[in-house]
Structures are given as C-alpha cells and as structure tokens.
Amino acid sequence: MRTSIQVGKLIGIPIRLHFTFLFILLGIIYGFANLPATEYRIPLGLGGLDMDPLFRYSLSSIAGILFFFTLLLHELSHSYVAMKFGTKIHSITLFFFGGLAMMEEIPKSPEKEWRIAIAGPAMSFAIGGIFLLTYFGIKTLNLAVYRPVEILVFIIGFLNVVLATFNLIPAFPMDGGRVLRAFLAKRMPFLKATKRAVLIGKIFAVMMALIGIMPNPYLLIVEGKIMPFWNIWLPMIAIFLYIAATEEENATITFAALEGIKVKNVMRIERTSVQEDMPISELASKMLEERTAEYAVLSESGELKGFVTFDELKKLSVEQRHFLKVSDVISSFDRIGDIILVGEEAAEALKRMIRNKRNVLAVREEESGNFVGIITRRDLATYIEMLKGSV
Numbered sequence: 001m002r003t004s005i006q007v008g009k010l011i012g013i014p015i016r017l018h019f020t021f022l023f024i025l026l027g028i029i030y031g032f033a034n035l036p037a038t039e040y041r042i043p044l045g046l047g048g049l050d051m052d053p054l055f056r057y058s059l060s061s062i063a064g065i066l067f068f069f070t071l072l073l074h075e076l077s078h079s080y081v082a083m084k085f086g087t088k089i090h091s092i093t094l095f096f097f098g099g100l101a102m103m104e105e106i107p108k109s110p111e112k113e114w115r116i117a118i119a120g121p122a123m124s125f126a127i128g129g130i131f132l133l134t135y136f137g138i139k140t141l142n143l144a145v146y147r148p149v150e151i152l153v154f155i156i157g158f159l160n161v162v163l164a165t166f167n168l169i170p171a172f173p174m175d176g177g178r179v180l181r182a183f184l185a186k187r188m189p190f191l192k193a194t195k196r197a198v199l200i201g202k203i204f205a206v207m208m209a210l211i212g213i214m215p216n217p218y219l220l221i222v223e224g225k226i227m228p229f230w231n232i233w234l235p236m237i238a239i240f241l242y243i244a245a246t247e248e249e250n251a252t253i254t255f256a257a258l259e260g261i262k263v264k265n266v267m268r269i270e271r272t273s274v275q276e277d278m279p280i281s282e283l284a285s286k287m288l289e290e291r292t293a294e295y296a297v298l299s300e301s302g303e304l305k306g307f308v309t310f311d312e313l314k315k316l317s318v319e320q321r322h323f324l325k326v327s328d329v330i331s332s333f334d335r336i337g338d339i340i341l342v343g344e345e346a347a348e349a350l351k352r353m354i355r356n357k358r359n360v361l362a363v364r365e366e367e368s369g370n371f372v373g374i375i376t377r378r379d380l381a382t383y384i385e386m387l388k389g390s391v
C-alpha cells in the first residue's frame with residue numbers, strides 16, 4: 001500500500017508526505033487556533049483573542065505550513081551533511097513523529113555518523129533561536145507588532161526548540177541515539193556500541209511510558225486530584241521508540257554477521273533456473289519437487305530474462321496455470337540492480353534486495369560474465385541464522 005506521496009524535490013531529494021503527517025499538521029493548526037494566548041506565562045496559541053474565525057484559522061494554517069518547512073530544514077540538514085560524506089539520499093519523508101531521511105547507507109564511521117545526526121537538531125536550535133530572539137526582541141523593544149503575529153513567531157521558535165530537544169534524547173531512532181552510538185563506537189566494536197545504545201534507548205522508552213501513565217504530579221500535589229493519565233502521547237511515542245530501537249539492533253546484528261561473507265558463500269548453484277517457454281503447470285510441479293520458490297529465467301540461448309517466484313505463481317488461477325508459460329509471468333528485470341557478482345559482499349546483496357523489494361538476485365562471474373547461480377533472501381536468512389548459532 002502507498003502510504004506517502006511525493007510533494008516536491010529539494011537539492012535533488014524527493015520530498016514525501018506520509019499520510020500520518022496530516023494528523024500532526026491538523027493538530028498544530030487546531031491547537032494554535034484554540035490554545036490560550038494569556039492563561040499561561042507563555043502564549044500557546046490564539047485562544048481567547050478577539051479575532052475573526054476565518055482570520056484565526058488562516059494564521060493558524062500559516063503556522064502549520066511554517067512548521068512543516070522548519071521540519072523539512074531539519075531533515076535537509078541531516079541530508080546535506082550526509083551528501084557531503086558521499087552518501088546518496090533516496091528521499092525525505094515527513095510523518096507522524098517528524099521526518100526521516102532515507103539514506104543509501106548510514107556511514108559506519110563514528111566521525112561521520114555523529115556529524116550527520118547532530119546536523120538536524122543544530123538546525124532546529126538555530127531556527128528556534130532566531131524566532132525566539134525575534135519574539136523577545138519585539139517584547140523588549142516594545143515594538144508595536146500585531147499580537148497574533150507575535151504569538152506565531154513565538155510558537156514556531158518554541159516548537160523548533162522542543163523538536164531539537166526531543167531529538168537529542170539518546171534513544172534510537174532519535175538523533176541523540178545515533179550520536180550516542182557514534183560516541184560508544186569510538187571505544188568499542190560497532191555491534192557492541194549499537195547493542196549498548198539500543199539498551200539505553202529501550203530504558204528511556206520504558207521510562208517515558210511510565211511517566212506518561214503516572215498521575216499528573218502537579219494536579220496530585222497542588223490540587224489533590226487524580227487524573228489517570230498525565231500524557232497519553234508519551235506511552236505512544238515510547239512504543240514507537242522501543243520497536244524502532246529493536247529493529248535497528250536486528251539490522252545491525254544481521255549486517256555484522258554478514259561481515260566478510262561473499263555472495264559466492266551463500267549463492268545457490270543448483271536448482272537455479274528454468275527456460276522461458278516452460279509451461280506454468282510444469283513449473284509448479286518443479287517447485288514442489290525441488291522445494292524451491294525462486295528461479296532465474298533463461299532464454300533458449302541461455303540469456304538471462306528475469307525471475308519467476310512462487311508468489312507470482314500463487315496469483316494464477318487453475319485455468320491460467322494450464323495455458324500460461326513462464327515467459328507470461330516473468331517479473332520485470334533490471335540488468336544492473338538485479339545482477340550481482342560472485343565476489344561481492346553478501347551484505348551488499350541483502351541491501352540491494354531490500355532496496356529493490358526483491359527476494360532474489362542473479363549471480364554472474366566476474367571475468368566471463370556468465371550466469372552462475374542465484375542468491376535468495378531465504379538462503380541469506382537461513383545462512384545468517386546458522387552463523388549466529390555457530391558463534
């Protein structure tokens with residue numbers, strides 16, 4: 001399912017909006033239009049000010065859009081530093097909890113990682129600082145600025161400082177978690193540093209969830225009232241952080257396990273291909289017989305045409321299986337992305353499969369260029385499991 005749409009392109013990077021980002025945008029617009037302007041020491045919104053509703057919501061929408069751009073600047077500054085280090089950025093996606101820059105590969109070098117990670121919060125602090133200074137400058141100099149505009153300036157500054165501070169929490173996948181890992185990785189192996197940073201991230205997540213479900217300390221102490229939840233957002237964010245931290249750990253363990261393993265160690269050299277004119281019914285029995293779910297497809301002259309997998313076979317009706325051939329269901333084939341060389345790293349093969357959403361790649365020999373086998377995600381997964389078991 002498509003959950004995000006591309007809205008534009010900046011410094012060559014596609015900018016995408018995830019549908020959940022809409023909630024945060026609407027939340028900011030509604031919140032800014034209605035939260036009180038005077039009740040607390042700092043203004044939270046335009047609530048209580050005598051304003052035309054249409055104008056109130058227009059101004060509030062401007063606040064929402066301004067926040068969107070500052071969030072984008074946060075992600076762009078991660079991307080900019082990463083690009084300086086030669087990392088390719090696929091896209092930037094803005095979603096519920098903020099943004100995410102999809103990078104080709106986050107550098108394993110701690111020196112680079114912490115610089116990329118810190119660039120985002122640094123940008124948010126800078127933006128926040130400029131807006132807040134402007135606000136307090138207006139106040140100190142007693143300038144006659146329209147109050148709602150003043151509040152808008154304050155809120156954008158305030159939100160950016162909150163964003164920067166929140167991102168510095170040392171928990172994956174927050175920027176602070178990456179800075180922490182880079183810091184640890186200078187003193188210990190990358191895998192160990194990741195595990196330790198993930199553990200700290202999980203402890204933070206649990207603490208956050210506990211704080212969220214605690215009774216509000218202010219109400220309890222000052223007013224003697226008990227409200228069941230202090231802040232329901234915290235447990236929600238905590239769950240998200242916990243899952244993300246676990247994923248980061250698993251990915252790092254997987255890639256660490258594959259260190260030094262070549263494609264030739266994991267590739268399959270038997271049961272690798274079928275001819276393109278093979279009837280589907282025959283392919284089905286061959287898959288069952290050989291207990292194989294992926295084949296490369298070859299032409300009569302032995303030329304690589306693509307792949308056929310059990311997933312495609314499953315989609316066919318019984319009738320279709322009777323008259324279709326392998327060449328009718330062959331998946332599109334990319335001569336560069338779908339082929340890997342015998343001597344390349346197995347980790348590279350896995351990355352490519354994840355990136356291209358593939359379960360199989362064709363393997364070629366370096367010198368002759370001949371097709372020599374296939375490498376599948378299933379084989380890689382089994383191999384990794386066995387590697388983990390053998391150490």
Ligand SMILES: [Zn+2]
Pocket residue numbers: 074075078120121167175
């Ligand atoms: Zn960030």
